[in-house]
Amino acid sequence: MADSEYILEMKNIVKTFPGVQALRGVDLKVRPGEIHALLGENGAGKSTLMKCIIGIHSPTSGQIIFDGKELGHYSPAEALKMGISMIHQELNPVLHRPIMENLWLGREPRNKIGLIDHKKMAEMTSEVLEEIYMMEDPRTLMSELTIAKMQMCEIGKAISYNSKLILMDEPTSALTNREVDQLFVIMRKLKEKGASMIYISHKLDEIYKIADIISVYRDGEYIGTGTPDELKVDKLINMMVGRDVKDQFPKEVCPIGEVKLEVKNLSHKKYFKDVSFTVRRGEILGVAGLIGAGRSEVIETIFGVRQKSGGQILVDGREVNIRRVDDAKKAGMAFITEDRRNSGIFPMLDIQLNMVIGSIPQFLSKAGFLSEKRMRVKCDEYVQKVQIKTPGLGQLIQNLSGGNQQKVLVARWLMTNPDILLFDEPTRGIDVLTKSEIHRLITRLAGEGKSIIMVSSELPEVMGMSDRIMIMHQGKVTGIINNRPDLTQEELMAYATNTIEDYQKQQGVQNDH
Template identity: 40%
Template sequence: MSDILLSVRNISKSFPGTQALKDVSINFRRGEVHALVGENGAGKSTLMNIVSGVMRPDSGSVLFEGGAVNFSGAEDALKLGISYVHQEKVLCPHISVAENLFLGQTIKNRFGFFDYGTIYKKARDILDLFASDIDPAARVDSLNVSQRQIIEISRAIARDCNVLILDEPTSSLMEKEVNLLFKIVKELKNKSITVIYITHRMNEIFSICDRFSVLRDGSLIVTDDVAGADAKRVISFMVGRDIEDSHPEKADRIGEVVLEVKGLALKPAFEDVSFKLRKGEILGFAGLMGSGRSELAKAICGAYKRDSGGVFLDGHEVKASNYHESLALGIAYLTEDRKEEGLFLNLSVQNNICAACVSSISKGGVFLDLCKESETASEYIHELKIVTSGLNTPITALSGGNQQKVMIAKVLSTKPKVIFFDEPTRGIDVVAKMEIHKQMLSLAREGIAVVLISSEMPEIIGISNRILVMHEGRVRGELQRDEINETNIMALASGHDIQG
């Protein structure tokens, strides 16, 4: 038996205006964890769409156990046990967790009816792998992003598979769940299952992967063993040059208080939250997922009606009852959920970038100034290095990371006084991430007050001037400059005090 389970040979694929893959050949061995890495838009998801039967290549072939396969849809690949957990979530929101887990599988009781008893029980067993307390009967739209991610991964594991493709699986998981996922991946590997693992987090490659392949601009650059490589080398393959891991200087022109939050509560999400935010400051919000950070930010930005407390901008109480009103006053929120509430999926790149700033580029407030709109959009595409074949490209044709950049451009274009960034670099590649950090710092230098909600330690530690740590809906503590480190954040985030 050959040790190669799956191969792609000379695969090319074009979309209007872009050649996404150019003559890519990779062998995936039985029982290996194979990292697939590359910058945003490099072609990773496209290649996996082809391997899993979602898309057809223009040329080249996919081989399974040495034989060429000709998939006419994802079901064909599933029949061979090739299971793809997509980067963009694909669950059905209006039905239960258990129904989602076993969608497409007919589990009937002896009377021929859908057997809820059995699927709830089976669902429980699978969810237990993640030590998760998600209720199998809960509707998916009642779950947060992290819980949805667990369901996506569980669903793929629930099907017996030979090849499991995970496309940025940890981007919305908590550390505890990441560790459980790593354990599950190792078990799958022991069962000779091949895992193809797409990630922008270098440390994950070195924790669980055996080999790695790098794509750059649609071409395969290298396939090699992880042992013997280091992050710097992998990154230089990705970008085609050496990158200095520079730590930018923190913002240092901190001015007067611009936003004040007093005694804000929205039970059970959060209560008794008070803080001040100054011009030119980057204030980090740390905490475990589910600690109430996003709910708090959304409530401040008008999306939720709060139980009590007040928000004051430049000393005046803010009474916005939705994002739009809040934005008009100068408080912007960049959502962590780009698909559900961040982007207009049926509009172009340009329309999305300019969606929020329409009033500032409308002539006389009535007509859209299209020239100005395309100028604004072009500027951001250039500044944030958004990979798109044009201004009028539909947003859904962009790679995941580039869609994220469009969301950031959309918020920046409104020129707000205060910006809440909720997990802004999720799905963003290493180099683009540095770019976005630079952008945030330069916003602060221009006097804009920035709140950064992030679960990524290096990010929040690297650029925040001050950090509030939340635990179960309350501010557990505040860390000043020299107190900012991972140990202190973790202590407060898990409800303890800091030492010394």
């Protein structure tokens, strides 16, 4: 390496897309063996900056110096050869191929006659999986893994390149606390070996645990850099959003009416059994539990994405037979998916088409053609209503930040005029300010009399937004409790780990003292 204290220097980087200036002369410097966190709300330019480093985008202007050499135009494949790898925020695995083929795609080991050596590939994969604390068989299909385990495979893939610089864009968004701790152990090992990491996360507690230094960006501009000790939470949030963010969970007391949705002994042959609950008009029912508890699978089954093996679903007191998604839509339901990349947005379509695609019939003329004018008027209305930040409806949705993509999905479903909204991880991978906007929107919908089920892995979010909370553990409901002032995260976790009786006994003993 040339005589420089930095492995990476980015100077005055500008990146312009049609109608959007994503980066406005930003800087970034990363030292060898450093974990450098990037913070900023969605739309701040962090992911665009990462894509410039990995070679997906070429900067409009500015300098990139890596390992002492100034780089010109280069591809992601060339970046990998130079020693730069990336864990992307949105997963894109080859679902119907095994873990080992996903891990070594395009660089498979070959035998003497040039054929792929599957035995060697399996051995190499086992070594990588062991490093990331996964015990899966290398021949397991990716489609059989949870999203969390797919994310761990992405992390393993990046590590397998033995890179000098690893870019991590929201690597923990689908991971449990235990898996996050495992990732941090891996990161510290890589750091000891001299690897540098750029780490993007909206979870401030993670940043303070793992980062050596933090750089903050806002609206495509560089704001400042400091150590975790120098940048306390209040200062950090102020730098990220340009003002103080109050009322992170703007839950209001809404009138709660009669039962709208009732679920009786709902079961799925693989994921959960005998799940029963009700949701009233104007009520937000939070669903908590560890990953693998069956939370997402329950609401996917209610919406017809999965087939139930038993039980009843009643809307307004009448049983509805939901065999597919169309049945759920006819029953007045909407579903905002956890995995917006693979089962939510249509990345190559524009914002307008992504918004109207769930309610095409209302935009058809008598002759059967789509009315451009009616679509535009309706979409403009929802851009305002849901507060989507975009230069125009003709923008490809893939060019929007994750938070604004999520708002487009919410707008899509609101156009169907649903009475029951199922939100699965509605703020996953979304910044502090946009989270607050999504929470405000959910609260407003409850105030309009909508019945809302909200699955979330973040206990503060569940506690801050819900009227009642249902907690699951290994496919069973362990408790449904009112959200009350004395409710603690420890109590919720006791339900989630099915240790509530021990917890209550312990609390009783402490209270006696």
